[in-house]
Amino acid sequence: MxxxxxxxxxxxxxxxxxxxxxxxxxxDDLDSLPHVRVRRTITDKDLGGFIKICKQNPVDLAFVIDASSSIWRRNFTIGLKFVQSMVRMYDISPDMVRIAVTTFGAGVYQRASFSFSRFDTQEDVSDFIGSIYYYAGSRTDTGDAIEHMRKKQMVEARKKVPHIAIVLTDGNSQRKYHTRDMAKRARESNITMIAIGVGYYVKDEELMNIAGNKTRVFRVDNYEQLETIKEGLTYQTCYKKPKPTTPAPNAExxxxxxxxxxxxxxxxxxxxxxxxxxxxxxxxxxxxxxxxxxxxxxxxxxxxxxxxxxxxxxxxxxxxxxxxxxxxxxxxxxxxxxxxxxxxxxxxxxxxxxxxxxxxxxxxxxxxxxxxxxxxxxxxxxxxxxxxxxxxxxxxxxxxxxxxxxxxxxxxxxxxxxxxxxxxxxx
Known part of the structure; x- marks a missing residue:
């Protein structure tokens, strides 16, 4: 017709x-978005058939942060500072990088969460993250948090930019199959899932259920070591393009x-x-x-x-x-x-x-x-x-x-x- x-x-x-x-x-007229602004401290990587380019292109990035009681307030604060330090690496604006945060423990803490349309500047995003209250939840409802991120936040994501979610947790969810299923749905919705496990209690199975691929799983022994993975984690939010010698395919x-x-x-x-x-x-x-x-x-x-x-x-x-x-x-x-x-x-x-x-x-x-x-x-x-x-x-x-x-x-x-x-x- x-x-x-x-x-x-x-x-x-x-x-x-x-x-x-x-x-x-x-x-959104995404074709008009700028592609030349750069804020980076790491170099490009040659990955064989592709070159990993770490320029500031538009991306919608969601952090899913564990606030359960096993973390303790001091470690939770260190985790927030780590997220703030990552945010400072990006050019935050409505037409470049946008940030969302979901905080969870015994369910999702709405007052300690925000979506992509809430803040337009790096300062506002960082200030809110720094003020997030530690709820010391009695559970680790990771699946509910991922579902909230997908249904309530990613619906605001721009169509033609990468959608990425970083889950930061120190423990295993009570409903591991629910977490697995919610993460799978997120990945099927074209959301790149990245899992950061802190300490020895969180199982590899839990992190793999979230990320779906071991290349998107990061582990550290404690919260103080989070800074050591920042560079590798930043590469995960970059984009890949073919080498100049590789002819681009004609997309139908x-x-x-x-x-x-x-x-x-x-x-x-x-x-x-x-x-x-x-x-x-x-x-x-x-x-x-x-x-x-x-x-x-x-x-x-x-x-x-x-x-x-x-x-x-x-x-x-x-x-x-x-x-x-x-x-x-x-x-x-x-x-x-x-x-x-x-x-x-x-x-x-x-x-x-x-x-x-x-x-x-x-x-x-x-x-x-x-x-x-x-x-x-x-x-x-x-x-x-x-x-x-x-x-x-x-x-x-x-x-x-x-x-x-x-x-x-x-x-x-x-x-x-x-x-x-x-x-x-x-x-």
Missing amino acids: DKFVFLFLTTVLAFSTVLSSELTDLQ PCGVKRPSDIMFVMDQVALGQNGVGWATQFMSHTVDQEEMAKGMKMGLLSGVCPFDSGFPLRKFSAAVSLKETLHEFGSPKRLSQLVAQLPASEDYRKGARKVGVIFLGGKMDTKALLDEVEEAAASKVKLFFANTGVVSQDLLDQLSLKGTVLEGHGSRQQAVELTSSLCPSDD
Whole structure:
């Protein structure tokens, strides 16, 4: 479907909804970011086929800091000073390096955490880190902290810059499998995970579960030794580029390499005017993504004929028949009936991925929906679920077993997450 025709149809579908300013697309013009400012004390490294370049390019860097009781206040303060010393190595500004911090122990300490948009200067970032309170938590909920970093902070991260998280801990989390799973999800979201273990109590398994690769694991005997790993750690936040003698490959657009046929699915009656407006903006943001320019086709399932077309005056002579038909207009099974059409669509191209994006919200028959989702997944349809309103966590958990639940806070963030999943940066 032509991009402009698609946008027109989805706009009409929104019942002329006036979209709120908080959902306005604030697309960053990252091409204009400066690339020449340098703040470094280490030299470039030759890594064979690549040269590690340690210039100040834009990066969104999150620190995840353990504040559990095993650390003791003195060591916690040393750890904060280490983080401050790392921050001073970067050019902190909205268009260069941005910093976020999550502090955890018995859960996440919100008052001792901040996201990328909070501070714009190196001084402000360093001052806040230096003032972080030591909570001496009774637990080590590392998994919760990583999940908070991914869901609450990295949603603010810029699309075209590296996303890096550094976890500083001296112990093992009580729920090691939760930590492993949350770190894996973070890495799958294109977040480079780095683990720093202090002391002998934290196990190698814990650090590997976080980092996913031994090259991103750092160990020191005590907090005083943190400064000894700063240079090596700084290299992890640099970027690699091919040697000048290595010709750069000609990158094909994502849609050329991996074409996708994307069907959006929504029940307009259940979503209501606000929900349809939200879904329309999601689709518009998706179409606007650069990766969608070539090789991607999009369609929309939004009606269960013949009910959506209404009925003429002479259609029914009995009240019972009329009431039975009217009941279909508000049926919670409508969404599941739409999902049932996904595998059978005749419009899919040969060799293209079959993708279904299902908008959740309003009144739904969850059992019928789960049954049809099961069928669609079995038919090799790659499923995504966009939450337009209040949907129970239990339903989201069940749907996540058959597809990807988009977790951004707004239509634009969820659209970006969809695009990133279909076109990963390392594809």
